[in-house]
Amino acid sequence: MSERLPHDLNCLTISELQKHAAVMMDKQTRDYYNEGSDSGSTLQENLDAYAKYRIRPRVLRDVSKIDTSVNIFGHKNAIPLGVAPTAMQRLAHSDGELATARACKKMGIAMGLSSFATTTLEDVAEANGENPHVLQLYLFEERDHSVKLLKRAKEAGYKAVFLTVDTPILGRRNLEIRNQFKLPAHLKIPNFEEQGDKKPEAEAEQRGQGKTRRGSEAGYTDSEGKRVVPTGPITFHSHAANPTLSWERDIEWLKKECGNEMQVWVKGIATAEDALLAVHHGVDGIVVSNHGGRQLNGALATLDALPEVVAAVQGKIPVHVDGGIRHGTDVFKALALGADFVWIGRPVLWGLAYKGQEGVELCLRLLSDEIRLAMGLAGVTKVDEISKEYLVKIDKSGFVARL
Ligand SMILES: Cc1cc2nc3c(=O)[nH]c(=O)nc-3n(C[C@H](O)[C@H](O)[C@H](O)COP(=O)(O)O)c2cc1C
Ligand SMILES: CC(C)CC(=O)C(=O)O
Numbered sequence: 001m002s003e004r005l006p007h008d009l010n011c012l013t014i015s016e017l018q019k020h021a022a023v024m025m026d027k028q029t030r031d032y033y034n035e036g037s038d039s040g041s042t043l044q045e046n047l048d049a050y051a052k053y054r055i056r057p058r059v060l061r062d063v064s065k066i067d068t069s070v071n072i073f074g075h076k077n078a079i080p081l082g083v084a085p086t087a088m089q090r091l092a093h094s095d096g097e098l099a100t101a102r103a104c105k106k107m108g109i110a111m112g113l114s115s116f117a118t119t120t121l122e123d124v125a126e127a128n129g130e131n132p133h134v135l136q137l138y139l140f141e142e143r144d145h146s147v148k149l150l151k152r153a154k155e156a157g158y159k160a161v162f163l164t165v166d167t168p169i170l171g172r173r174n175l176e177i178r179n180q181f182k183l184p185a186h187l188k189i190p191n192f193e194e195q196g197d198k199k200p201e202a203e204a205e206q207r208g209q210g211k212t213r214r215g216s217e218a219g220y221t222d223s224e225g226k227r228v229v230p231t232g233p234i235t236f237h238s239h240a241a242n243p244t245l246s247w248e249r250d251i252e253w254l255k256k257e258c259g260n261e262m263q264v265w266v267k268g269i270a271t272a273e274d275a276l277l278a279v280h281h282g283v284d285g286i287v288v289s290n291h292g293g294r295q296l297n298g299a300l301a302t303l304d305a306l307p308e309v310v311a312a313v314q315g316k317i318p319v320h321v322d323g324g325i326r327h328g329t330d331v332f333k334a335l336a337l338g339a340d341f342v343w344i345g346r347p348v349l350w351g352l353a354y355k356g357q358e359g360v361e362l363c364l365r366l367l368s369d370e371i372r373l374a375m376g377l378a379g380v381t382k383v384d385e386i387s388k389e390y391l392v393k394i395d396k397s398g399f400v401a402r403l
Contacts, residue, residue, distance in 0.1 A: 028179045029353075032176055035174070036294055037297045042298060043297075048324075054400070056389070060379075061381070062381075063381055066380075067383070068080070073134070073159035079371050080335060083100060083348050084112050086346075088189070089117065089119070091187070103351075113134070121153055121156055121158070136161075136162045137163050160285075162267040165268040166270075167241050168243045255282060266286055268287070269286045270290055273312075283317065290302055292322070318340040319339055321339040322342060328369070336390050337403075
């Protein structure tokens with residue numbers, strides 16, 4: 001058994017990976033990556049929700065051959081899991097998103113790239129090769145910048161755009177505020193630069209303190225019709241949030257802009273009502289997400305929101321989920337509750353902080369192995385066999401209910 005697992009003996013679980021990563025990161029980075037918004041209760045509930053379910057294993061089923069792969073964006077993905085878009089990965093390791101892309105390519109796992117990456121989308125696409133990659137988008141009212149970004153993404157072979165819809169306003173992250181989070185001077189957010197603009201952008205990352213803005217003017221018109229263009233440079237505080245986003249105007253526009261070349265997904269759906277609107281507006285897929293508990297604190301854990309979304313969508317479009325996934329059995333449970341695929345955020349950042357590309361591979365290998373193990377021990381040999389028949393829900397008094 002252990003021969004099958006060329007693992008790092010110091011790090012056999014995602015929780016150990018988190019501990020190793022913690023000592024590799026400076027305080028500002030560790031806090032930025034790990035914290036949730038406000039009291040962090042939604043962040044914690046994302047994790048705890050998985051413990052409300054138990055697996056009903058079936059036996060004597062010949063599990064000598066287990067196929068953990070699924071099809072996503074026309075590609076075979078080694079496991080039903082991808083790497084969620086997370087911003088500014090060079091804070092964790094000098095290779096940043098490039099290391100993540102190389103690890104994803106090696107492991108045959110889809111990668112989401114944040115538009116606030118510290119590496120260009122072209123470099124990531126090149127490092128990721130034929131492996132599917134999707135671009136996460138924060139859509140500004142001012143369209144110039146997004147038009148250029150989408151054109152670049154199409155040219156670089158991105159399969160889909162994940163429009164993040166849970167950030168009309170940025171959640172309050174108290175540690176980030178207390179630490180006066182600032183991107184170090186040697187890093188930049190190159191997807192916001194005009195191509196060919198190689199001027200260092202370091203000074204422009206400080207919250208609202210820079211003097212210039214590259215790329216086009218972002219901003220929005222407020223409810224009183226006043227034009228609001230955030231002052232200072234493009235920073236995530238001033239430019240990730242767009243309170244004016246709406247289904248009618250923005251989804252239709254984005255679909256047109258992406259044409260047949262890139263799918264349009266919405267990331268950050270948490271209710272049946274919005275899932276129905278997503279179907280109605282013709283999006284290609286949904287990611288049930290609360291941004292890893294970094295936006296609306298007090299929102300439902302994603303695993304708890306998943307069933308109503310799945311029921312509303314009725315299989316018309318794929319439903320993915322992220323938030324709190326730290327074990328192979330978590331992936332199994334999410335799939336049993338109807339998700340087609342899951343994404344992980346922080347564990348990859350911890351892998352990156354621990355050992356760069358090798359650490360991300362380790363993270364993905366640990367989870368791949370745990371998924372295979374969960375499937376085999378539950379008596380399942382193919383991902384699409386995983387269903388709610390394999391799950392029970394257990395309440396606080398210990399009452400066990402079939403689903
Ligand atoms: C440090 C950090 C940065 C993130 N940056 C982005 C981002 O740029 N765009 C986005 O849509 N989501 C972003 N997310 C949210 C993730 O895509 C994902 O929804 C979340 O991390 C999943 O939860 P998990 O970390 O518990 O796996 C970020 C999350 C973290 C932790
Ligand atoms: C606001 C972004 C730039 C990054 C993000 O989504 C996050 O930190 O959660």
